[in-house]
Amino acid sequence: MAFAKLSSVIVLYLFVVESASGLVVDYYCSTNTFGSNSSYLQFTKEVSSTEYAVVNRFKSLHCCAKGYRSIEWYKDSRAYPWAGGVSSFILYPEAANQTIYTQRAVATDSGNYTCILRNDTHVKVHTIMLIPIEKPPQTPRATFTPKDQRVELGQRVRLYCEAFVGRINLPDVRNDISWKRVYPDGTKPHNQHLQQEKITREDDQIIGAYFYINQVKSQDYGQYVCSVANADSVIQMQIGLHHQASESVRPDVSIPWKSLFMVTAGIVVLFIFIVLLYLRVGKKVRLNWMETFAKNPKNDNKVYDALILFTDSTESTTLDCFIPTLQNKYSYDCAKCRLSDEPNEWFDIASQLSKLSRSVVAVISPQEFNAMQLTIALAKLHMLSSNCSPVLVCVQELPKFQPMAKNDKGENLQILLKKTNVILFKDKDFWLKLRLSLPCFNNSIKNKLKTSESETADKTSVEFEEYARTVKRNSHDNKTDADMVV
Structure with missing residues (x-):
């Protein structure tokens, strides 16, 4: 029975000690905090x-x-x-x-x-x-040493000092800590009123003192000393309170690196997404935009949207697929001209048709030409197309040609190819690329003009049939070896 009572007392004592220590731990960081x-x-x-x-x-x-x-x-x-x-x-x-x-x-x-x-x-x-x-030590040991402060007039000052003194178990002796003002002659007046607050922690083993001046006046600047005493000795910690000229409040200019990184990463991801989206649907959007807001083909003295030139080897592809798709599916009015073996013959006819056409497209097979022939053909093609860059549709891949000397106009094959919209007929997005290379028109308005244009086109076709027969007849009579065979 006595053992049970003793155990209960011990448990109760430990609980009280634990609780008291816990309270000290719990409330230490929540008291005497800075007023911010x-x-x-x-x-x-x-x-x-x-x-x-x-x-x-x-x-x-x-x-x-x-x-x-x-x-x-x-x-x-x-x-x-x-x-x-x-x-x-x-x-x-x-x-x-x-x-x-x-x-x-x-x-x-x-x-x-x-x-x-x-x-x-x-x-x-x-x-x-x-x-x-x-x-416990015989001499107090500082745990927080105050430092000199510079403050403006009218500001609030808070000074603090702290020391480990140990616990004194003598009834007539007490640990003590206090702040005092020190004057140049070394005196420490005891009658000066100072607002102080003393604290203890860890079972009174550590003592500290706060010293406050709510509004600093000019006479408050000077030296202050914190004195800590235990049963055996006293230590002192002295600081200076100095005047500081007022300055305009500077905003916090610290750089939020993490937020800046997140914003930058978001911008990069958005940019990549836009690029990928453009690669996927950008050309379609661009074409729809051009067709929606394109100028109307009115009063430009043109009859055809495109003049289509073709050779013997591309005749079937051009007449059976190329031109019907442009006309029936995409509403382009097309004129056509065969590239014959006599350059002057087809060039004269094509030059007259190009004056009535808004663009020029040549459908060729690169295997039909050597480098010199292709250079001369491209030069003539650019002469026909004065409104926009001509389009060269290749039914096969262009071979790699060796660099050539420039002609009298400062052009060679490589320069002419760069100035030409070259499109491979087998490309996945061939029709999209072709329509982007041709003039775009608002088809809803353009259809209203077809009636008057068709009458002009019929009349022009009759005139050109007669003109073409005359050109062929004259060309047959005046053949010359100087002409380029295409």
């Missing part, structure tokens, strides 16, 4: 650089902050969690991982503890050196 309404990543209270732990006593380390997404703890570059031989400290989740603690510090806890805070754009790092000791 901003939400960017920042520490919310002073962070110590050195901490002391009495062996077998409770100890906690803090990294109080806000605006973070994650906190990581390291001991001597080893990430948390730590094995027992590395450190006995554990995270305190109720403090949002801002605190690590141990109920009983051990000698192996000695080392550098680093907290790394991150959000989407910023990182903050702070390191605390922990020194375990066997018993």
